[in-house]
Amino acid sequence: MGTGAIAGLFAADLGLLPQARVAAVHSRSLEKAQGFAARFGEAKAYDDEAAFLADPAIEAVYIATPNHLHAAQALKAIAAGKPVLIEKPIALASADVEAIALAAGERGIFAMEALWSRFLPAVRRAREEIAAGRIGKVRRIRADLSYLHPEEPGSRFFDPTLGGGAAFDLGVYPLSLALHLLGEPGAVSGSWLAAGTGVDRRSVFRLDYPAAVAELSCGFDRNGANRLLIEGERSGLVFEAPFLKAQRLSWYADAGRAAAAYERGTGGVTRLLNRMPQSGRVSENFALPGNGLQFQAEAAMAAIRAGRSACAEMPLGESAAVLRVIETIRAQPATTL
Template sequence: AARGVFAMEALWSRFLPAVTALRSRLATGRIGEIRRLRADLSYVHPQEPGSRFFEPALGGGAALDLGVYPLSIALHLLGRPERVEGRWRAAASGVDLRSEFVLHYPGATAELSCGFDRDGANLLLVEGSDGALRIEAPFLKAQRLTHFASGALATPWPEREGPALLRKLLARLPLPGVRRESFPFPGNGLQFQAQAVMAAIRAGATSCETMPLAESAAVLGMIEAVLAQPPATAAR
């Protein structure tokens, strides 16, 4: 920035229309005071020799590969936390196979997880005093936002369990107190990030307010702080 050069982390999920809509709904108090944010991003990856996912020299590990997304979205929606706690479990190569974070805010928490050990819920749920909002799986490529008039309607925390047909029906049937919105887009979704970058550069900016470098550094700081702790010995 000091040299007048534009710089930004390419964390494209922040720019998706569904995420923009979620942030707007929260800012206008759609679900009242925010109490809790939960997000999980987990996909099975076999621990194969030479895999970049498990190679320390290549920045391997679940937190750096997947955890940056829920952490960054949490900061985007809730701001900087007062305190961060976490734990991680090691893969055979020494990188984190699974990591969990708890971000503490005044009156609220963000509970985040990521891993290569399982296929997770891959959802993002924000619970408030007057309801809940959920980005449906996969929230990494957010296209569906569900509004629950009561937080109880959004629980239990959905997992990839139970009859597939039943889960599909429940996700599509009209239900009292549940409103669904769709934000489809062509391609892979990178176009929204590209448009924001072009607009910022044309305006003469050296950064993008949607994805400031300070928040990229904050996310890495949280990951480094948790991974500096000894790994947990038991799986959760």
């Protein structure tokens, strides 16, 4: 459902999976659906939601429409008996995620947020190594994910009716990883800077745990370093830029070195240092075929074939928890420059 840029990337990456194909495409415009379908084999084209969801050839639905449509379309797909993979953010309110989880659970229908970065080989590798104790217990996570987007009329990034804002578009990435590693925080604090349209141009989050903290931010107001730091009680790890498409991990012999490397940012000197061997650092590279969206599709397909209604790597409870953090910060008055 949807024929935008992310839908095209996802459909292209399905071509890397021998057991997957695009069976049908839905758009509000039949012409757009037909054009998209022509790019990806012999898919049927629909401009009617009910007819699309009733197509017996469709075994699962990927929702890649504007943010504000995700939850309602997911519920329609579940009601039609179709497993569903819902592009991030899965919804604009945590209550909507809970409704999706309830409907999926009652029907025994698979539902998952398509937060693709969680399924990348580098992220899986880091999660396994951290769980095995490589860096000790996680004590601090730091990240900023920022890409400059000018506030222009019609921009989806700033349109509140389309679910715009930095937190929904970018903040879900570091928040999701932090909650996956540390669980739900005991306390949430932070701030947000409003754009002219009322959505957040920048958001800052602090998640406090009994023995750890996550300091995260995102924004449309600058091009950031876009790296992520995980400090353990013994050593540390940096996801090199851009961490949402993690292709390089740098493991440091102690957390202080990892923090210092993170602070250096991604300028020319840092890029030069990263190409050179360094004492106390081990780097791992994870080149990706395609765009990296095939891994989440593969996980969803495996869960559906196994008859599960959820995925352990991306449970709906964590999707709801991420939105609760965003809701907590957005409930505060916006800050000003």
